[in-house]
Each structure stands twice: as structure tokens, then as C-alpha cells.
Amino acid sequence: MNMTENVLIRKLEGYAQLSDDDKRVIRELCGENVGKVAAHRDIIRDGATPDHIHLILEGWAARYKLLPDGARQITAFLIPGDFCDLHVTVLAEMDHGIVALAPCKVAYLDAKVLDEITSKHSTLTKALWWMTLVDEAVLRQWVVNGRRRAIPALAHLLCELHQRMKSIGLVDDRVFELPLTQEELADATGMSSVHMNRTIQSLRERGLIEFRMKKLRIPDVQALAKTGGFDDSYLHLRTTHRPSEEQHLQLEA
């Protein structure tokens, strides 16, 4: 995988074969207006009506909702290549907030350009739709995951993050950046930070993960997947269903 290439292109190529023209459109789009957001700052507030589309280029962010009692539920982790609000032209208000968990580089895209894409670039349009549908599939999996016991639930979440980071080329020899606190992981899985701590320790003791210095190492992905009952088919990656092509891509990388 060409790591100097735009991360959104890397991501979309996990699904579609993009033409040079498609790639050019994306590169232009992402380069125009880029900003930085510090960790723990809101990228978009709940109830806001953003006037442009936010795309994460670097860093980690999270969708979240606040419960009446003040607790925070994270409903998605956003990594490079993920859109915050692809839907601005359709839905008026944000029904949740988005916060940077680590320092983020964010591209601000003109919403009008989206209309142009959907009318002129059918492959790209389909690829964007694919992203939305995968986000939905991930969410469905999170609903399921919320009902599992702490250990398989965490194992599953980490497998998902590993696979998604891998699909954009950010996993190096089973290690990837995971700049999340245990409390943030707890807010995502719906458990207390105390129990998240004990759950992490449990996975550590079993030799399934190594997690320190904001880096996660998964010595045996298969083993962790088994513990979490993880099957990546819901992520609908090309590589999921075409092992031969996956090897091909790995040779290129």
C-alpha cells in the first residue's frame, strides 16, 4: 500500500477500483482546506448544523452522545479516512457530537462538491455510499457487542479497530497506535473504567494483547478474534472475500 497516498483513497480502494480521475478529485478535495483540532476538543457539537463536511486525515476522534445522567456513550471511533458528517446536505442537525480523542488533522470539504461528485462520478458515489453502509454495519455490530460479556466485547472491539487500521495501512507488524484511555474504551463498550481496566488485564494475562504507550500489539490476531467471536465480513472489505487479491496487495505494500 502506497503510504504517501491520500488516506481516503487508501480507504476507498479497500472497496472499489478508483480511476485516476476519481483519485484526482479526492486529492483536490482534501487538500484545499485543512485544520487541526487538539485532543479533547469537539470537532462538531451535538445539535450543530455544520456548513461543510469534516474528514479525518490524521488522529483519532469519536462520535458520542450524552445520557441524561451525564454519562457519555461513544457510538463510533473515527480514524483517518472517516467522515464526520457526510450527510450535511441531507440531515440538518447533528444528533450527536464528535470529539477529538487525539490531535486530529481535519479536512473541511465544501458540501457543494458532494453534489457534483454524485452527479458526475458514479464509481466514487458508490464508494461513498459503501462507506456509509459500512458505518451502519459497524453500528449494528456494536449493538450486538453491547450484550456480550466484557472480555469478548473488548476483544471484538480491538479486532475491529485492528482491521480498520490495517485497511488504511496503519498497522505495522501487528502493532498500531491506539491513543485511547481506558475510560474512553469504557465509554465505547458501556462498562465502567474500573471494569475496563480489569478486562484489559485479563486479555494481557492471556497473552492476547500488549497495550502500553498508546500502542496496541496483537501477537495472534486469530486468537483474539476467537475470543471476541470476531468475523470481519461485516466490514465488507474487498480483501475479506478475495484472499488471493489480499496477498497481491500485501506484496505491493
Place this chain on the structure above:
Amino acid sequence: MNMTENVLIRKLEGYAQLSDDDKRVIRELCGENVGKVAAHRDIIRDGATPDHIHLILEGWAARYKLLPDGARQITAFLIPGDFCDLHVTVLAEMDHGIVALAPCKVAYLDAKVLDEITSKHSTLTKALWWMTLVDEAVLRQWVVNGRRRAIPALAHLLCELHQRMKSIGLVDDRVFELPLTQEELADATGMSSVHMNRTIQSLRERGLIEFRMKKLRIPDVQALAKTGGFDDSYLHLRTTHRPSEEQHLQLEA
């Protein structure tokens, strides 16, 4: 609300102002190929690659996933006007199953027609996208709901179903058909059927719901919403943000 009108049109009008041409397209689409599915039968199996799009015209269905231990997690309830698999042209395989919970009338739509719509009917395209995004917003809310205590979680779910049924004109004087067993409600909220029973009883005793003969009556919607911490803005209905228009629609009904 014109109750003889196609249910999908009724639903989409909760979001967009459809032209007569838009409506004609939908009516033609829904009338061509219609079938029936008995309760407890799969409409689409997990892993299937449906060759046409399924639209619920009547009845109740559910998206579900099976956990490794055999438990069933319902991730969405489908009511008339809901699509089962609008995404067939983008995602190859179903990553979950869809089962009829009550006898269903289902329209089978030609997937090719969708491409035609997206290229020729921009309002309709946007409306379909809106549906997808609302489905996603509902899913996000389910993730949140999964972390709440049983009573507010159930109250919230019932408020959601009430609002969605109302938006397609299927609520009559605070009563609507809810042909679900307590076990099915339990599979949706992730609790045991035993505890679902006790939770229902609790809401009954508080006078918040009346539930028998497959009909649910909510004497005081506000009160139930308060118990569930329910705010319908995540459903992104036109009426949510335009109370004056809502009155207008009610007068028409």
C-alpha cells in the same frame, strides 16, 4: 394523512416534499411484484445476496444477528415503509438476517430501478438517502439505549416505535399495533424475557403503558418519553422541527 396512499410515500413525506412524478415512480415500483411472508419466517437470510430490494408494505419484521452462544440480538424493527436491503447494489452479502415477526406483505423491487432513480430523480434520491441516515441514527440510539437501565431502555424503545408508527399514520388515538412477544422485545433490548416481563409490569403499574392483545396504548406520551429520556430529534422528521406544520398535517388526517 391520506391512509390509502402508498406507505413509502407517506413515510418519505415525513422528510421531503415529493412531486407527483416522484410519487408515480414509487407507486409503480411498489405495485409490480408483491409477496407475503408468514410470521417467524426469514425474509432474507444472513449471508444471502438478494437479487432484488425488499420493502415492507404491511406487518412487522426485524433485523437480527445470532451470537456465538445462539442468542439472538435484534438490531432493528422494520415497519411498513422500511427497506430491508436498499444497499444490494453496493454491498454484496447480507451481514445479518431479516425475519418476519408478524405476517408481512413485501414488495420486491428491481435493483436496476434504483440506479434509474438516482440518476433521474434527485429529490427521491435524497429522500432515500435520508432513510438510510435515519436508520443509522436509530442504530446509534440503540447503542446508547443498550447501556441504560431496563425501565428507561424499554420506555425509550416504545417511544421510538410509537413515533415511527405515527409518522406513517398507524397510530390511532395513542394506540398502535405492536405484534411482538415479550421475548422479541427482550431480544431487541438485550435483556432476558423474564426481566422484560417485569419491566413491562413496572411500566404498567406506573400507568405509562397498556399492552395486551398485541396493541400498545400510551396514555401519556410525554410521561413515557420522560421516563425513557426520549427526544425524537434523532429521527429527523420534518414535523420534529416544524410544530406548525405538524398541526397542519393532523388536521388533514
Place this chain on the structure above:
DNA sequence: CGGTCCATTGATCTGCCTCAATTAACGTGG
């Protein structure tokens, strides 16, 4: 060197699960 954030550990408490019956509702055939 004190302050802040995060990870860790211990002890207690509880909402919900599980197991186990019983009762009610419903459909079906005799």
C-alpha cells in the same frame, strides 16, 4: 515539588440473569 491525569487494586452492592415452575392464552382437531 506539587498538580493532574491515568492506571490499578480492594471491597461492597445490585440489577439483571438463570433456573424452575405455574398460569394464562391460543389454536386445533375430535
Place this chain on the structure above:
DNA sequence: CCACGTTAATTGAGGCAGATCAATGGACCG
């Protein structure tokens, strides 16, 4: 119209995963 089988609703009792409360230890930092 009733006997019976099946499915759904209800009730009771006991157990546990994970919440909550409360501290301590460690890392980083101005």
C-alpha cells in the same frame, strides 16, 4: 364446544458480572 398441545406471560429464588465507592501508585509536567 370441550380436551389437549403449544406458545406466551407470570412468579419465585438464588447467583453473578459488573457497577460503585474509595484509595493508592505511577507517569508526566510546568
